[in-house]
Amino acid sequence: MILDFDDLYTTSTVPWDLGEPQPAVVAFERAGRLSGAVLDVGCGLGDNAIYLAGKGYRVTAIDAAAPAVEQARQRAVAHGVDVEFTVADATTLTGFDGRFDTVLDSALYHCLADEHRTQYAAALHRATKPGARLNMLCFSDQTIGGVPSPLPVSEKNIRDTLTAGGWAITDLTSGELLALTEPSREFVEQYPNAATDDKGRIAMPIWIVQADRVT
Template identity: 55%
Template sequence: MSKNIEQPYDFSTADFNAVYQGGELLENAGITRVPWDIGEPQPGVIEFERRGRIRGAVLDAGCGLGDNAVFLASRGYHVTAVDAASTAIEQARKRAGSADVEFAVADATSLAGFEGRFDTVLDSALFHTLDADGRRRYAAALHRATRPGAWLDMLCFAAVPGGMPEPLAVPEQTLRRILTEAGWRVTEVSRAVYWGVAEATREFLAKTGTRVEVDAQGRTQLPVWSVLAERA
């Protein structure tokens, strides 16, 4: 069941470069592998594309190792993929090979230099990694980086039974409030599944008392909000 974390984990101190290098994401959390590196695009991202929710110039915010960006590029979209972790971008470029993706190291809570560029934003599990102030700055930065009428497609850990613990998981009302205040009109919030690497988070989940579903391939089946929004 989703609940508040009893251990003093401060997610704002997460070292994403370290975990991409085989180090620890959070001190004493036991996460020394990239939990979201499933080696293929997330099913929720594939569903966004299937529903026709991708158009024009696309920003993949917090792209990680780039599998979602490469998938969208293979479908003919022009994709710019950014991440604050320089190691992630370095590895993503190598993994992408000849795929037509523009990779860049960038702070998604400011997106300086990207103003007014994008028609679609994809957020596959970035929003929930930020603290309260970071989430507000991020939502505002996305608004600045997009054109009028742009779409936002987001997968965000849901604060629901069977999910990740809070504050890593986000209540629906909090998500709606932050996006609305930043100038986004939320048009749909539904439940979806986010795949992760069970072995990478086994110790962390045990410490937090969180129980999640694991499939036959050793992947966690984590509940997320699938969010659709439009730039107001």
């Protein structure tokens, strides 16, 4: 599946535009998984980055889609928080060498082709400091209530790619990512019994991944 993210952010309401952080990201923060300089990679419209900045973290947030980054900057201003938003290629992270203590990937990895995933894992290693932590949410090849993800990724793919890229996985569990129902209408109509939360958002299956940078 090849998506034109510039077009999506310009012409559509994207399914992941919750207007608030993903619950799994909030859980990462509450568990003490973030510290120091934080990189939110594939930040989209910036809700996770804005949440973390509001908690006092120094956040740099990048996305390859310029329209998303511009909207994210506007949202940060509206929330009164300071986030460094930048248009950048996550598979290279040029100019960010050795800069970050923590990485957050909320639904980027599964958007990349296999060869780009390898480049991405290596780029994250270059962009981080010794002892850095990676926190990742990635669509899985499992289901929730019979509902699959639109971009399934196997546990083996994640383990093999991150290990080769210099990351030691410390925890990998199943979880869920919330998506707006209406922008996901075509997908949702295939699964009329899909579970939704009290705001009518559909839950999609993900891997919740924690990893440490190998020095």
